[in-house]
Amino acid sequence: MKTKDIVYIALFAALTAVLGLFPPITLPITGVPVTAQSLGPMLAGAILGARRGGLSIVLFLVLVALGLPLLSGGRGGFGVMVGVTGGFIFGWAISAFVIGLLIEKFWNRLNVVNAAVSIAFGGIVVLYAIGNAWVAVAADISYWQATVGAAPFLIGDAIKVAIATAACLAVRRSYPLISKSA
Amino acid sequence: MIRFENVSVQFDARRALEDIDLTLSQKRIGIIGANGSGKSTFVRLLNGLQTATSGRVLIDDLDPVKDGRKVRRHVGFVFQNPDNQIVYPVVEEDLAFGLKALKLPKDEINRRIDEILARYDLSDFKTHPSHLLSGGQKQLLAISGVLVMEPRYIVLDEPTTLLDLRNRNRVEHAIADLDQTVITVSHDLDLIAGYDRVLVFENGRIVIDDIPANAISKYREMMA
Amino acid sequence: MIAGLYRDGNSVLHRAQAGAKILAMVALGTGVFLIPDWPVVSLVLVSVIVLYRISGFGWATMTAQIKPMFWLLAIFFAVQLWLNDWQAGLLVITRIAAIVMFASLVTLTTKTSDMLASLERAMRPLKPLGVNPEKVSLAISMVLRFIPVIATVASEIRDAQRARGLDRSILAMIVPLIIRTLKMADDVADAIEARSFD
Numbered sequence: 001m002k003t004k005d006i007v008y009i010a011l012f013a014a015l016t017a018v019l020g021l022f023p024p025i026t027l028p029i030t031g032v033p034v035t036a037q038s039l040g041p042m043l044a045g046a047i048l049g050a051r052r053g054g055l056s057i058v059l060f061l062v063l064v065a066l067g068l069p070l071l072s073g074g075r076g077g078f079g080v081m082v083g084v085t086g087g088f089i090f091g092w093a094i095s096a097f098v099i100g101l102l103i104e105k106f107w108n109r110l111n112v113v114n115a116a117v118s119i120a121f122g123g124i125v126v127l128y129a130i131g132n133a134w135v136a137v138a139a140d141i142s143y144w145q146a147t148v149g150a151a152p153f154l155i156g157d158a159i160k161v162a163i164a165t166a167a168c169l170a171v172r173r174s175y176p177l178i179s180k181s182a
Numbered sequence: 183m184i185r186f187e188n189v190s191v192q193f194d195a196r197r198a199l200e201d202i203d204l205t206l207s208q209k210r211i212g213i214i215g216a217n218g219s220g221k222s223t224f225v226r227l228l229n230g231l232q233t234a235t236s237g238r239v240l241i242d243d244l245d246p247v248k249d250g251r252k253v254r255r256h257v258g259f260v261f262q263n264p265d266n267q268i269v270y271p272v273v274e275e276d277l278a279f280g281l282k283a284l285k286l287p288k289d290e291i292n293r294r295i296d297e298i299l300a301r302y303d304l305s306d307f308k309t310h311p312s313h314l315l316s317g318g319q320k321q322l323l324a325i326s327g328v329l330v331m332e333p334r335y336i337v338l339d340e341p342t343t344l345l346d347l348r349n350r351n352r353v354e355h356a357i358a359d360l361d362q363t364v365i366t367v368s369h370d371l372d373l374i375a376g377y378d379r380v381l382v383f384e385n386g387r388i389v390i391d392d393i394p395a396n397a398i399s400k401y402r403e404m405m406a
Numbered sequence: 407m408i409a410g411l412y413r414d415g416n417s418v419l420h421r422a423q424a425g426a427k428i429l430a431m432v433a434l435g436t437g438v439f440l441i442p443d444w445p446v447v448s449l450v451l452v453s454v455i456v457l458y459r460i461s462g463f464g465w466a467t468m469t470a471q472i473k474p475m476f477w478l479l480a481i482f483f484a485v486q487l488w489l490n491d492w493q494a495g496l497l498v499i500t501r502i503a504a505i506v507m508f509a510s511l512v513t514l515t516t517k518t519s520d521m522l523a524s525l526e527r528a529m530r531p532l533k534p535l536g537v538n539p540e541k542v543s544l545a546i547s548m549v550l551r552f553i554p555v556i557a558t559v560a561s562e563i564r565d566a567q568r569a570r571g572l573d574r575s576i577l578a579m580i581v582p583l584i585i586r587t588l589k590m591a592d593d594v595a596d597a598i599e600a601r602s603f604d
Contacts, residue, residue, distance in 0.1 A: 001541070004595040010545045011591045014552035015584070016558060036576070047584065059545055064544075065581050066521040067513045069409040070553075079432060083506045084478050087423030103420050134572070137439075139482040139515045149481075163577055170581045175588050206473040231596050259600035266593035269601075273552040296499040338538065 005052055008177070012048060013063065014057035016040025019170070020072035025156075034095060034156030035072040040163055041092040042123045045099030046168035049178045054097030087134025091127045098122035103168065107178050116165040123164070124157050183207050184228065184335070189237035191223050191386075200386040201237070206365070212374025212394060213367045214401055215383030221367050225337050225381065228365070229257040250265040255284070258328035258362075262340040264320035272302065275321060276312055280331045298326045302356065318349025319349045327330065327358060338366045342373055371398050408550060410518035417461040419515040424524040427512045435505045444497040451504040452493075454511065461515055471510040472503055479503065522546070548594070559586055 020037040040060070045053035060070065061081070069076040071089070081089055099122030106114040132146040139146070172178075184206040191199040199220045215221045226232035227239045230246035230253060239246055246253040261267045270276035274295055281291045299305045302322045307315060315323060321341060328336060338357065342350040354373055357364060368374055380397035384389035384404070390397050414420075434454075436446050458468045472479075479499045486499065522543075529539045530560035563582050572578040 002595075003598050004592065006541055006545050007548065007591045007595045007598070008588075010548035011552055011556075011587055013545075015587065016555050017549065017553050018556045021557065039580070042506030043580075043584065059549060062525070062555055063546065063549055066525070067412055067516065067518045069411055070408075073474075075474065077510055078428075079506050079513060080474075082431075082509045083436060084475055084482075084502060138502055138601075139485065140494065141482075141485060145485070163580065164439045166577050167580050167584065170577075171584050171588075175585055177588070226596075229600055231600060254600060257600075259597070261593060261597055263590075263593065267556055267597040269544070269551060269594065269598060270547045275547065277492050283601065311554075312551065313558075331601070 005019030008048055009052050009056040009059055012040065012044040012053065013060040015074070016044065016060045017063070017070040020070060022072075024072060034153075034159070036160075037072045038088075038092065038123070038127075038157070039160050041096040041127075042058065042099060042119050042160060042164035042165060045096035045101075045122060046103050046164055047171050047177060048100065049104050050097050053100040054093055061089065064089075071137060084135060084138050085131065086117040086138075088127060088131035090134075091130035095127040096153045098126045104178055108167065110172060112165060112169065115168055116161060120158075120161045121161050123161055124154065156163055170176045183242060184375065185240040186227075187237050187240070189227065189234045189239060190226070191220075191232060192235040197386050199234075202388060203237075203390070204391070206379075208378035209363050210374075210377035210379070211365045212377040212380040212397075213365065213383065214369070214371065214374070214380065214397075216405070219383040220386040221381075221383045221384075222327075222339060224275045225259075225339060225365060225367055228335070228337055229254050229259055231259075247262045250394070255331065258331055258333035258336045260321075260325050260328055260336065260338045260341055264317070264324035264344075265313075267324040268320060269310075271311055271313070273281050273299075273310050273312050273315070276323065277327055277330055280327060284331065294330045294332075298330050302326055317345055318352050321345060321349065321353055322356060325353070329360075333362060335363045335365065336360060338364065338368075340367055340369065342370050344367065371401075374398075408553065411513050412517050413463070413467070413514050415462045415515065418514065419457065419461045419511065422515075424516045424520045425528070427516060428524070431509050431512050434508050438501045438504055442497060444493050444500060447497055447500045447504060451500045451507070454504050454508045458507070461511065463511075463514065467514070468507070471507050475506070475514070510541060544598075555589055555590070556583070558585060559590075 016037060019040050020035065022036040024033040024035040026033050041057050044056045047053070048056060064070050064076045065078060065081060067077050071080060080086070099119055102118035102121060103110065103115065106118060128147070128150060132143060132150055135141075135149070136146040138145045183368050186202045186204050187203045189199060190197065202224065213221045213224065223232055227234060228241065228246060230250045233247050237337055241253050241257060246257070268276050270279055276296045277298065278291055281294060295308070296305070299308055304319060304322060304326070307319065312320070312323065325341070341357070342353050345353060350370070357366070366374055366377070373399065374380055375394050377394050380390070380392060380394045381388050382401050382404070390400050392400070428461050434450065438450055441447065456466065479502060482502070483495040486498050526539050526543065529537055529542060533539070560579065560583055563579055563586070567575070567578050
């Protein structure tokens with residue numbers, strides 16, 4: 001791995017941490033908090049590709065595990081990682097990897113549609129699959145029940161998919177990083 | 183001694199440097215030119231950050247491309263923005279970074295760090311977070327990070343552009359006190375006015391090569 | 407630098423090896439799932455509470471660890487009460503509370519630097535697989551170095567966008583932020599290579 005790749009990996013881990021500093025927005029009616037932090041894995045995968053994107057989130061999680069309060073709301077440490085929403089946190093790394101894999105596949109003909117589908121698949125379908133499975137085990141409920149419980153969060157994630165798609169396409173025009181290495 | 187033998191650099195569609203052939207043996211060399219004139223490409227050839235498309239560069243008879251590690255040990259590089267050069271979150275860790283790469287013993291690493299911090303009045307900041315330093319202190323830390331490696335040549339790429347006047351002057355004095363050969367790229371013409379030789383770049387060529395007084399006045403006419 | 411969540415102290419747990427505490431955490435987590443029996447799990451939870459006291463932490467610290475998921479636990483209890491019975495509900499919430507509180511205790515009693523040292527030790531056997539501990543340490547340091555830099559760049563961009571009336575658009579913030587920091591990353595990579603790292 002080249003020095004530049006290590007720097008990019010560190011950069012997106014840091015970016016994910018900084019996104020956690022933005023105050024969460026509370027959605028009307030449902031009262032579900034939406035944090036900007038989960039944009040981090042989407043952007044890491046969509047901009048750096050599978051390997052570097054996935055590793056940048058792994059690196060971010062290592063720092064959280066070391067005891068640094070980098071998750072949104074100043075949380076961190078093992079407690080929050082093994083908690084009820086732990087699956088969503090660990091899932092970020094896989095989510096970033098899957099997004100990266102799909103974006104790399106579509107890279108030469110990337111457009112709004114396939115970019116959005118890639119990010120939504122990795123960032124919602126894959127992430128919720130892992131996160132909900134974790135919740136189902138922790139709460140001793142069925143997978144279906146966990147999925148219903150997580151549904152209100154989809155609104156926020158749909159917004160984030162839209163933002164990540166637009167950002168990924170804009171960055172691709174001025175700073176393409178995937179074609180160079182993949 | 184630095185030798186450029188018919189060096190050209192070609193980027194995709196653009197020729198960044200055109201047939202540069204010269205020897206640099208002076209202790210203070212200034213490099214000026216408009217943005218995109220090739221001066222950054224020129225200095226990046228000195229430590230292998232840039233590879234020549236044709237011709238070759240020799241630093242004390244070593245080729246920066248073939249003997250990358252050896253050359254980088256002897257050619258220190260200070261960039262415009264110290265924020266991009268400081269890699270570690272704590273001052274002493276950052277200074278230790280290059281030294282650890284050289285596999286020096288711990289005592290020697292500590293000795294060099296203490297010495298350089300004392301030299302630039304940064305001793306009180308040894309264990310401080312590097313991002314809390316002022317702009318001038320950051321640039322001095324960046325220079326320190328290069329100096330602890332004890333290079334023979336120091337390349338500075340627009341070292342004062344982001345600094346206020348007081349810090350610019352501190353950096354100017356720091357450069358003046360160096361024993362090493364210094365090559366400075368700068369838009370700050372006063373910074374290189376006291377140098378031994380000044381090269382002016384335009385469109386990838388050296389159009390003026392003279393003592394500073396002559397080179398700077400010709401450059402001013404050129405840009406008028 | 408960013409302060410860790412570690413809290414100073416001199417208890418048995420503070421002095422214990424980071425690696426040992428992590429293993430204990432894994433063992434406890436596995437254990438409470440292997441024994442789906444609420445009295446046993448409650449006993450484990452009580453032991454964890456006792457460990458907080460032994461480690462010198464008061465009730466405030468203890469409840470702070472579990473507070474963010476209080477409502478979630480209440481919902482889980484209610485769901486179990488509705489689907490099964492109160493014993494099932496108690497098992498679910500004591501199990502989560504025991505795991506989370508013990509894991510938090512490991513973080514509270516272990517310095518970030520000790521955690522890092524045991525991570526480096528744990529990585530050593532992975533060297534043949536292509537994991538380079540030096541590069542991992544470099545990457546970790548760089549993240550800590552980048553966070554304040556990116557936060558500064560972000561606030562600069564926010565000011566610039568506010569001046570143009572774009573302060574409500576997160577996209578107008580994030581795209582320039584990424585492009586500027588990628589440019590920075592390229593320069594940082596150059597600087598690292600110039601300082602003879604390879």
